[in-house]
Each structure stands twice: as structure tokens, then as C-alpha cells.
Amino acid sequence: MVKIADVARHAKVSPSTVSYALSGKRPISPQTRQRIEESIRVLGYRPHAGARSLASSQSRxxxxxxxxxxxxxxxxxxxxxxxxxxxxxxxxxxxxxxxxxxxxxxxxxxxxxxxxxxxxxxxxxxxxxxxxxxxxxxxxxxxxxxxxxxxxxxxxxxDFRGAGEACVEHLAALGHRSVALIGSPPEVYLRGTGFARRVTAGFTAAADRLGMRSIAHPCPETPAAARAMAERLIREDPSLTAVVVHNESVIQPLIAAFTAMGLRVPQDLSVIAICPDETAEQALVPITSVSIPxxxxxxxxxxxxxxxxxxxxxxxxxxxxxxxxxxxxxxxxxxx
The missing domain is CATH 3.40.50.2300 (Response regulator)
Known part of the structure; x- marks a missing residue:
């Protein structure tokens, strides 16, 4: 087990200096502190958490x-x-x-x-x-x-704005001209949550820049809401060929709803999600996605x-x- 004395020898300082660096009881020069921290890292020294907390008045x-x-x-x-x-x-x-x-x-x-x-x-x-x-x-x-x-x-x-833009740009490169965003639940937007608002802003800006038709709607996080949203989108734009989903709860229910309506994914309707990689990779059909890291x-x-x-x-x-x-x-x- 590595001890304070071992750290002191490695850093070429006294054991008391190492103790002061850990406890904060006395000022230590930045150069000396950096040398001690490097020795701690190299040697793998782990001070007793309770002792450090008591000595430094930190809770850790x-x-x-x-x-x-x-x-x-x-x-x-x-x-x-x-x-x-x-x-x-x-x-x-x-x-x-x-x-x-x-x-x-x-x-x-x-x-x-x-x-x-x-x-x-x-x-x-x-x-x-x-x-x-x-x-x-x-x-x-x-x-x-x-x-x-x-x-x-x-x-x-x-970069959630960039995420919305990347989805639209990918679809435009494939030749899509009409795209919809199925967003977070309504209450998320009502609170002014930053990531949701930025995805919508990026999505809309990219669609406008690329001359694409676009619509965007929030969606409650239930299968019934997903089915209703799928029907609404096709009713509002029968020429719709792609959707972006920023609502992890409804990704699979949406795909199931579009399939039940006779739309094949991706032949008739492309789908992109903004979600963790695990969600996209473990779906029945792996989903094109922008990762939330x-x-x-x-x-x-x-x-x-x-x-x-x-x-x-x-x-x-x-x-x-x-x-x-x-x-x-x-x-x-x-x-x-």
C-alpha cells in the first residue's frame, strides 16, 4: 500500500508538505503542489476519504x-x-x-x-x-x-441545435424534400427547456436553408399519442417522406404506427432519432441517429x-x- 512517505520521496518533499497539500492547512506553492499531485497520480496513492474530509473541511x-x-x-x-x-x-x-x-x-x-x-x-x-x-x-x-x-x-x-441541423442535412442529401420533427412532450417546451428548443431551432433553420417543407410538433410520451401523431402528420402532409424524433419514449410506437398505416421504413418513410446509441442500436431495426453522449x-x-x-x-x-x-x-x- 502506497503511503504519504512514498509520495514525499517521489515528489522530493517532506511528508509534512504532502500532508499540508492534502489537507489545505498551509499554503503550498503551485509548483510544489503540481509535483505532489503528479506523484500521487503516478504512485496511485489514495488518502483515506474520511480523514481528508475532516482535515480539509470538505465533504468530498x-x-x-x-x-x-x-x-x-x-x-x-x-x-x-x-x-x-x-x-x-x-x-x-x-x-x-x-x-x-x-x-x-x-x-x-x-x-x-x-x-x-x-x-x-x-x-x-x-x-x-x-x-x-x-x-x-x-x-x-x-x-x-x-x-x-x-x-x-x-x-x-x-450541440442540440447542430443535432437538429445534422438530421435535416442527412435527409436532404438522400433526396427528401418534406420532413417532420416529432419533439419532446409539450410541458418540456412550456418550461423553456434549452435542449428541446435548440433542436427545433436547428431543425427548422436547416429545412428553411435547404428549401424543404417542414412541420414540427411536440408529442406526449405515450403509445396512444404516438399513434395519433403519426396519423396527424400524414394527414397534414401526404407527401411526407421523413421524420426526425426527439422523444425517446415514442420512437418504437411511432415506427409501429407508421407500419400499421402501410408505410415501410425506410422505403416509404425514413426515420432519424436523437437518442442514446443504445436505444438506436438495440431497436428491432437499428435506427439512424444522432447520439446523446x-x-x-x-x-x-x-x-x-x-x-x-x-x-x-x-x-x-x-x-x-x-x-x-x-x-x-x-x-x-x-x-x-
């Missing part, structure tokens, strides 16, 4: 604010939560999950009680009521998502927080590019 806990609101797709949210938990453990931190929609109140309660050293905020709205508070807290925070004004905040997310986003969010906790600079915005993977549900219109 990250609070993940993930309100389970109406219209959210819980399986995808849990993928984000798992990625945050896994990344936090790699940094010897635990995660406190705040799943109730408490607004400021839950964050204030945790901040005042020192239960957590920092916050990761999810389900970010364009005009999010939590932002003024986050800008004033002593504890650092990272948002998974972008508000309308991210000034003074640290945000990371997929929950693992990478969660890992990036934790990494940004770790940098802020030790006083290092962190970029205000981290945007992951949209990546489309063609599979079996898209083809030129009218293909055999």
Missing part, C-alpha cells in the same frame, strides 16, 4: 440537481446520473442526488449545510430561475445544458468541477459536436 460530495419533472425521460436521465457518479468516484467523491423540483430551495439547503462541495445542475431552462443563486454561491457549479445567457457560468452539453457529458462535467475545486481555470462553455450514425431506417425516398 458533489450534489447532482436532477429534478424529475413531468415530461422527462427517466432512463436517459439515469444514464447521465450514472456517468456523473462513475466520474466522481474516480476523483474520490460521492454524489448526493437532488431529484425533487425544489428550485432554489434545495440548492440553498445543501449549500448552507455544507453537505456538498459543488453542484452539477441538469434540466436547464433558457430562463432558469436557479441561475442568479448559482452565480452567488461559494460552492462552484457546472450546468449540463445551456441557458439563454451563460455569462459567468460553466456549461457543458451536446451521456457518458462523455457527465465525465466532462465532473472534470470541470474538479478543476474549479482546486482553483484551476475551467472554460465557460464546452459544446460536444453532434455526430450522426446512419443505420437501417434512412434511405432515398421511394427506394426499393
Amino acid at each position: 460530495v458533489l450534489a447532482l440537481v436532477l429534478p424529475l419533472r413531468k415530461g422527462v425521460h427517466v432512463p436517459v436521465l439515469m444514464q447521465f446520473a450514472t456517468s456523473v457518479l462513475t466520474a466522481a468516484r474516480e476523483h474520490n467523491h460521492d454524489v448526493l442526488l437532488l431529484a425533487q423540483d425544489e428550485g432554489d430551495e434545495g440548492i440553498v439547503r445543501v449549500a448552507k449545510s455544507a453537505m456538498a462541495d459543488a453542484f452539477i445542475i441538469m434540466d436547464v431552462e433558457l430562463e432558469d430561475r436557479r441561475l442568479p443563486l448559482l452565480r452567488t454561491l461559494d460552492q462552484p457549479s457546472v450546468l449540463i445544458g445551456f441557458p439563454a445567457d451563460p455569462t459567468g457560468l460553466t456549461c457543458v452539453d451536446l 451521456s457518458d462523455e457529458i457527465g465525465t466532462r462535467a465532473v472534470g470541470l468541477l474538479m478543476a474549479k475545486l482546486v482553483g484551476r481555470d475551467a472554460p465557460e462553455t464546452t459544446v460536444l459536436p453532434a455526430r450522426l450514425t446512419p443505420r437501417s431506417t434512412t434511405a432515398p425516398p421511394g427506394s426499393l
Whole structure:
């Protein structure tokens, strides 16, 4: 087992200097701290978490604010939560999950009680009521998502506008001229949730730029709503040849509904989803999709927080590019 003395020898400092670097009881020069941190990494030293917390007055806990609101797709949210938990453990931190929609109140309660050293905020709205508070807290925070004004905040997310654009561009390249977006449940848009609004904006802008007919509708997350939406789209535009789905709950019910109407996928109707790769790959017919990289986003969010906790600079915005993977549900219109 690696001990403090081993770290001290490797970093060419005294054991007390290593102890001070870990506890924060005395100031250590940046050069010395960097050397100690490198020795800890190389040797694989793991200080006792309880002892470090007591010595440094840190909880070594990250609070993940993930309100389970109406219209959210819980399986995808849990993928984000798992990625945050896994990344936090790699940094010897635990995660406190705040799943109730408490607004400021839950964050204030945790901040005042020192239960957590920092916050990761999810389900970010364009005009999010939590932002003024986050800008004033002593504890650092990272948002998974972008508000309308991210000034003074640290945000990371997929380029959801780019995701909407990528779907339309892929379909246009295949020769489609009429496309529909089946979006998130209505309440998600009513809350002004950033990712949903950005997908719609990107979808509409790309269709307009490419001279395509387009329609976009929110869709409740039930099979009955999916069937009704399929019928509505064909009724509104009988020439429709492609749909983009940004609503994980209704992807399979929609495909089943279109099939029941006599439309073959992809020969008569191409389908693209914005969803996790697992959802697209494990479907009965693998679905062309833009991936939601929950693992990478969660890992990036934790990494940004770790940098802020030790006083290092962190970029205000981290945007992951949209990546489309063609599979079996898209083809030129009218293909055999």
C-alpha cells in the first residue's frame, strides 16, 4: 500500500508538505503542489476519504440537481446520473442526488449545510430561475445544458441545435424534400427547456436553408399519442417522406404506427432519432441517429468541477459536436 512517505520521496518533499497539500492547512506553492499531485497520480496513492474530509473541511460530495419533472425521460436521465457518479468516484467523491423540483430551495439547503462541495445542475431552462443563486454561491457549479445567457457560468452539453441541423442535412442529401420533427412532450417546451428548443431551432433553420417543407410538433410520451401523431402528420402532409424524433419514449410506437398505416421504413418513410446509441442500436431495426453522449457529458462535467475545486481555470462553455450514425431506417425516398 502506497503511503504519504512514498509520495514525499517521489515528489522530493517532506511528508509534512504532502500532508499540508492534502489537507489545505498551509499554503503550498503551485509548483510544489503540481509535483505532489503528479506523484500521487503516478504512485496511485489514495488518502483515506474520511480523514481528508475532516482535515480539509470538505465533504468530498458533489450534489447532482436532477429534478424529475413531468415530461422527462427517466432512463436517459439515469444514464447521465450514472456517468456523473462513475466520474466522481474516480476523483474520490460521492454524489448526493437532488431529484425533487425544489428550485432554489434545495440548492440553498445543501449549500448552507455544507453537505456538498459543488453542484452539477441538469434540466436547464433558457430562463432558469436557479441561475442568479448559482452565480452567488461559494460552492462552484457546472450546468449540463445551456441557458439563454451563460455569462459567468460553466456549461457543458451536446450541440442540440447542430443535432437538429445534422438530421435535416442527412435527409436532404438522400433526396427528401418534406420532413417532420416529432419533439419532446409539450410541458418540456412550456418550461423553456434549452435542449428541446435548440433542436427545433436547428431543425427548422436547416429545412428553411435547404428549401424543404417542414412541420414540427411536440408529442406526449405515450403509445396512444404516438399513434395519433403519426396519423396527424400524414394527414397534414401526404407527401411526407421523413421524420426526425426527439422523444425517446415514442420512437418504437411511432415506427409501429407508421407500419400499421402501410408505410415501410425506410422505403416509404425514413426515420432519424436523437437518442442514446443504445436505444438506436438495440431497436428491432437499428435506427439512424444522432447520439446523446451521456457518458462523455457527465465525465466532462465532473472534470470541470474538479478543476474549479482546486482553483484551476475551467472554460465557460464546452459544446460536444453532434455526430450522426446512419443505420437501417434512412434511405432515398421511394427506394426499393
